[in-house]
Amino acid sequence: MKKLFLSVSILVSVSYFAQEITLDKIYSGYYRGKGISGIASLKNGENYAVIEKDGIAKYSYKTSKKDGNIVDGNFQSYIFNDDESKILLLKDSEPIYRHSFLGKFDVKDLKSGKVLNLNNGNFVQEPTFSPDGSKVAFIADNNLFYQELSSGKITQITTDGKKNAILNGLADWVYEEEFGHAKQYEWTKNSDAIVFVKSDESAVPEMFIPIYGKQLYPSEMRYKYPKAGANNSVVSAHLYRLDSNKTMALNLANFKNYYIPNIYKTAKGDEIILITSERLQNASDVLKVNTKTGTINKLFTESDPKWIDTDNVTLEFLDDNSFIWGAERDGNRHLYWYDQNGKLKKQITKGDWEVTDYYGFNPKTKEVYIQTTEKGSINKVVSKINIDSGKSILLSNDSGNNSANFSGNYNYFIETSSSAAKPYTYTLKDNSGKTLKELQNNNELLAKLKADNFVDKEFFTVPNEAGDQMNAWIMKPKNFDKNKKYPLFMFQYSGPGSQQVSNSWDGGNAIWFESLVQKGYIVACVDGRGTGFKGTKFKKVTYLNLGKYEIEDQIAAAKWFGKQSYINKDRIGIFGWSFGGYMTSLALTKGAEVFKTGIAVAPVTNWRYYDSVYTERFMRTPQENPKGYDDNSPTSYAQLLKGKLLLIHGTADDNVHFQNSMEFSEALIQNKKQFEFMAYPDKNHGIFGGNTRPQLYQKMTDFILKNL
Structure with a gap:
């Protein structure tokens, strides 16, 4: 194609370039959208703050006009104290894992203008204002501290913190990755105590990763990583009282205590909530700690015959200390209202749909504000529901993906909306859902894409062999001819509770898929069993057999597509990353008769090699369920490979270790199977940095053009 256009005029070359989506454009930022960064409602309910280039700006909800800067300067993030008299400003950061980072922070008194360098300007983790705004707690070198803002005095709460051994108030790697946060401590509401989790990871096996860099001898990254069935950190809960400067261990012996995923404050000044579970994660205790005495009372136990989503907790305490709790008890995720003693008052939301996010409760109107799938499992909408009457009012668009950021008094909200198109x-918007003003759009981006022949996704369903209708989307070439047979390139992730078939904007892989469509491919995606937002029965059918039903559904979908008049059944490929890479590896082995080509990026190839919290939630331990692990490993089926496989992995992947691809490669080699393999030096699970992503996507594009 390039040779054909070399002899044509510059004008024609530019015109041609301007009418197609290219990798050069994608990675130059040409298709980068506009957004609003760091939206936070101020306490008065009439203003909100955002991060801008020159500082933290203040805007009026009523007029949507800027009222100046709260703070001048360039900051990465900010946190107000409760009465918004002080602000914590992140000036500099260094990433650690997915959620954790080291940061340098300033605390500015917005009344006096005084600025304090937190921890004398040294790096800290997870700083948090005390509710009275007089102190900031933080973690440094795995120890917990607090600093008095009036004097600058720093008090060290723990002293035994040590890398790869003891963590105080800080999550270890697997907690952070699978429970979704790094902070493991909480202030009481009256600011006189802190409850924190201590993690002893001394007995956790250590993972080491060579780091090559530009050095004569590679260095090593070493960290504790509990794989399925291996030792986890031994966790304990502790109460520190500021008045006595003493710490006491909390006795959890009578409760589930293998994991302590979450800590919350209640509406009362001297209470903290701990959510704990056993190793199998099929039951969680909700415990109330009296921070004056250290006594513990169990409010209730949430249980499920399969698993509890311990990484997806909804819990808010109301003014009377009753609380709202999210659970999947009736087959969908809904909200429940409890009194302060843990007695169920009522189920707030009901229906064959799910609550996907919780925004808050308005005590004046007795309404909860939520995001749901009530308008279809591929859509997310925003509603308010009266907890007494059950009356529901839709506040957002009735389709697409809609989320909300509400003002403190719930009179206004900023809606972020998108669709696949x-x-x-x-x-x-106001409290009734009426549009007051459009603050930002991406019409310019959409115009660029349309000028470059962007095509819309079509949504539909595909049957599987179990009789389910699986959500799907398809992208067809602009000049689609139903009488022509096209090669099909399937994308999926397929992990538990995930969703790829969503009526929402995808500025990532989807634009690359558009470039493939322009090269004559049809691209499609199917969410099979195990994926989310279609109820717990559909999601949890994969329990103890992770990978089995998921790959059966991808094979069934590929066969269904192959029967369509416009698909060449002999030219079907598949692509996925992480869990999706695992599925691609199974597709090219178990599904070798159906799939001609596959690209597996950073795949798990044996669940024995993945972390304990995630894997055991769905599989139990390898000791309890060896068949479930081995029967669904692509390594066990390496001898079945027929098609063209491109295997890709970063050598410094701290999440899905390079070991996975090494073992799968060895199995393929010993079965005399030919495949392509690309290792990215010192790159983690995301495989990015410098020109890495452009090179990666060019390699995948070339592989598809050659083999599909």
Whole structure:
């Protein structure tokens, strides 16, 4: 193609380039959208703050006009104290894992203008204001501290913190990755005590990763990583009282205590909530700690015959100390209202749909504000529901992906909305859902894409052999001819509770898929059993057999596509990353008769090699369920490979270790199977940095063009 156009005029070359989606454009930022960064409602309910280039700006909800800067300067993030008299400003950061980072922070008194360098300007983790705004707690070198803002005095709470051994108030690697946060401590509401989790990871096996860099001898990254069935950190809960400067261990012996995933404050000044579970994660205790005495009372136990989503907790305490709790008890995720003693008052939301996010409760109107799938499992909408009457009012668009950021008094909200055909729009609305003003759109981005022959996704369903209708989307070439047979390139992730078939904007892989469509491919995606937002029965059918039903559904979908008049059944490929890479590896082995080509990026190839919290939630331990592990490992089926496989992995992947691809490669080699393999030096699970992503996607594009 390039040779054909070399002899044509510059004008024609530019015209041709301007009418197609290319990798050069994708990675130059040409298709980068616009957004609003760091939206936070101020306490008065009439203003909100955002991060801008020159500082933290203040805007009026009523007029949507800027009222100046709260703070001048360039900051990465900010946190107000409760009465918004002080602000914690992140000036510099260094990433550690997915959620954790080292940061340098300033605390600015917005009344006096005084600025304090937190921890004397040294790096800290997870700083948090005390509710009275007089102190900031933080973690440094695995120890917990607090600093008095009036004097600058720093008090060290723990002293035994040590890398790869003891962590105080800080999550270890697997907690952070699978429970979704790094902070493991909480202030009481009256600011006189802190409850924290201590993690002893001394007995956890250590993972080491060579780091090559530009050095004569590689260095090593070493960290504790509990794989399925291996030792986890031994966790304990502790109460520190500021008045006595003493710490006491909390006795959890009578409760589930293998994991302590979450800590919350209640509406009362001297209470903290601990959520704990056993190793199998099929039951969680909700415990109330009296921080004056250290006594513990169990409010209730949430249980499930399969698993509890311990990484997805909804819990808010109301003014009377009753609380709202999210659970999947009736087959969908809904909200429940409890009194302060843990007695169920009522189920707030009901229906064959799910609550996907919880925004808050308005005590004046007795309404909860939520995001749900009530308008279809591929859509997410925003509603308010009266907890007494059950009356529900839709506040957002009735389709697409809609989320909300509410004002402190719930009189306004900023709606962020998108669809598969339209990039993000930010709209100011009132409490009834009426549009007051469009704050930001991405019409310019959409115009660029349309000029470059962007095609919309079509949504539909595909049957599997169990009789389910699986959500799907398809992208067809602009000049699609139903009488022509096209090669099909399937994308999926397929992990538990995930969703790829969503009526939402995808500025990532989807734009690359558009470039493939322009090269004559049909691209499609199917969410099979195990994926989310279609109820717990559909999601949890994969329990103890992770990979079995998921790959059966991808094979069934590929066969269904192959029967369509416009698909060449002999030219079907598949692509996925992480869990999706695992599925691709199974597709090219178990599904070798159906799939001609596959690209597996950073795949798990044996669940024995993945972390304990995630894997055991769905599989139990290898000791309890060896068949479930081995029967669903692509390594066990390496002899079945027929098609063209491209295997890709970063050598410094701290999440899905390079070991996975090494073992799968060895199995393929010993079965005399030919395949392509690309290792990215010192790259983690995301495989990015410098020109890495452009090179990676060019390699995948070339592989598809050659082999599909």
